[in-house]
Amino acid sequence: MDFERCYRAVDSRDQRFDGWFYTGVTSTGIYCRPSCPATTPKRQNVRFFPSAAAAQGAGLRACRRCRPDAAPGSPQWDVRADVVGRAMRLIADGVVDRDGIPGLAARLGYTERHLHRMLRAEMGAGPLALARAQRAQTARVLIETTGLGMAEIAFAAGFGSVRQFNDTVREVYAIAPSELRAARGRHQAPVGAGTITLRLAYRPPLHARALLDFLSVRALPGVEEVRDGTYRRGLRLPHGAGEVALTPADGHVAATLRLADLRDLAPAVARCRRLLDLDADPVAIDATLAADPALAPAVAAEPGIRVPRAVDGFELAVRAIVGQQVSVTSARTTLTRLLAARDRVDHEVGGSDGDRTPGQPHDQRGLRGFPSAEEVLGVPDEGFGMPVGRRETVRALARAVADGELDLASGGDREETVQRLLALPGIGPWTAGYLAMRAFGDPDVLLPTDLAVRRGAAALGLPDTAKTLDAYAERWRPWRSYATIRLWRAA
Incomplete structure (x- = not known):
């Protein structure tokens, strides 16, 4: 400052x-x-x-x-692993709206008073004020992009009363909610109930093709797809199901969200931003990596490479376990079998359409959120289609998450979570590191034992044994996660 x-x-x-x-x-x-x-x-x-x-x-x-309320998020809070960084991610995900300040403090392991003091010192505002600012932005989006009544918008945005909603909008935007709608009415797109369209800002450059390439080859039928330059996927959100379509454009990512419950708008936006790593500072990252002559040509050719992250930590953990020591194609096939087994179980108990957004066309009902930990535990042995040891690792993970012993959300303590993961049978350093990079947002993870990483290093003329590559990569700190993505692309 x-x-x-x-x-x-x-x-x-x-x-x-x-x-x-x-x-x-x-x-x-x-x-x-x-x-x-x-x-x-x-x-x-x-x-x-x-x-x-x-x-x-x-x-x-x-x-x-x-x-300014719609600016990209701070890359500092996006990657920091300390209490303030974690608090900012949890507030963005709507924890204060759902659980209040006591719930936020409990998730972080601090008293409300101490948490308030830390946030005031670094952010200039306490947790309630930070959440209130987010509610105001959510309200503006709903006012300008939907035809909902103001009372519905007030409660969907997280306000406790219509009066509080009116007062906050007037204070933040110096205009009444009805005037805000009238001023932007001509720009509203015709959309259905529960559908919101908005722009997700980012700091240029953004290498959109690299993101879509990565997501496309790993896309799971029934959960996600990449078609015509747009990534679509089902979402499992705090209050219900959702679906999102994300289309990278010049200066923003166009997002169309279909939500069963509009209270999930803020967490859905936060998870989409996290998935595409939109709060990164690509200029700072590329400057560090380009200082290495071996990476400089790749950085010049493809500026703005991001780390594809995750909307659901449990989903990524299951993917990582299934992907241990097998190809991406093989892992995708196994995961598709697991999803089919989940659907069969749902059908048997009469819940096959449970994640479909109300009003969603029948032919699009396939885009559902990834199975929850409880759903995975309900899949019979034959539904896993993987070695017994790996199946039991997935189940041990699911039990830990379902019992509340393991928090795989982006606001969890990274070091503690990694240690708890390593304590589970069948999870080693590669899996824990992969999750730290993609699920927990650690910008400085290298996977030196990964075969594709070492192949990419060899292709660029870099040391390609785990030990020598690990030592060489010290010069890429604190952005080794981004170097890992570039090595994968080089492979």
Whole structure:
């Protein structure tokens, strides 16, 4: 938050800093993104804030031109493993709306008072204010993209009353909810009930083809698909089922969400952003990797490579276990059998359409969320289609998750979770590292024993034994996860 560095970023309208901090202009009472196209404010009228909630707490309203509340998330909070970083991810996933501040504090293992103190010190606002800022953004999206009544929007966005909703929208946007809808009404797309369309911002560059390539070859029938430049998948969300279509475009990812319960909008958006790694800082990452002459040509040819992550930690853990020491194609075949066995069990108990969004066409009901831990435990032995040892590892994982002994959410403690994973029979360093990279968002994971990683290293003229590659990769810190993706592509 150095004033001179922040002011230079604002003066140059540098998009890379959107979401890192927010610019408050005291003379106008407005806060903006660093890249706002408005005239650069005078120094004496400028204050910088670490969060939108902090700016709102200072009595400033969001700029209607640059929409700072819809800026990319801070890459710092996206990758940090400390308590504040974890808290920010859990708040984004709607934990405060569902469980309140006590629930958030319990998930993090701190008292409410101490948690409030830590967030105030780093974010300039407490957990309730941070959640309130998110509710305001969710409300704006629903106001502008749906035809729902204001009372429905208020409760879907997480507000406790319509009055609280009205007061917050007026305070954050300096306009009544009805006026906000009227101002954007002509831009509304005709969509069905429970359907929301929005743009997910990111920091350029974004190598969309690399993301879609990675997801396409691993796509599980009935759960996800990649077609015509769009990734679609079913979602298992806190209040019900959902489905999303994500289409990378210039400067944003177009998202169309179909939700059984609109209270799941904020967690659905957070999970989609996490899946595509949209809060990364690609310029900083590529600069570090390009400093290595062996990687420089690949970085120049394909800037903006992201780490494809996950919408569901349990799903990725099952995928990782099934994928141990087998090809991607073989793992996909085995997982498809497991999904078919889940569907047979559902059909036998009369729940085959349980994850289909109301109003969803019958021919699209196949895009369901990945099975829950409880559903996996209900699959009979013959439904797994894998060696006994691997089957029992999947079951041990499912039991630990179902019993609450293992938290695979992005807001969990990474080190503790990795240690608990390693304590399960059949889970070793490769599986734990793979999950740390893709499920928990650790930006600095190398998988030196991975065959494809070593093949990619050899293709680029790098050391290709596990030990020598591990030592060489020290120069790529703290972005070894991104180097791993590039080595996979080189292979």
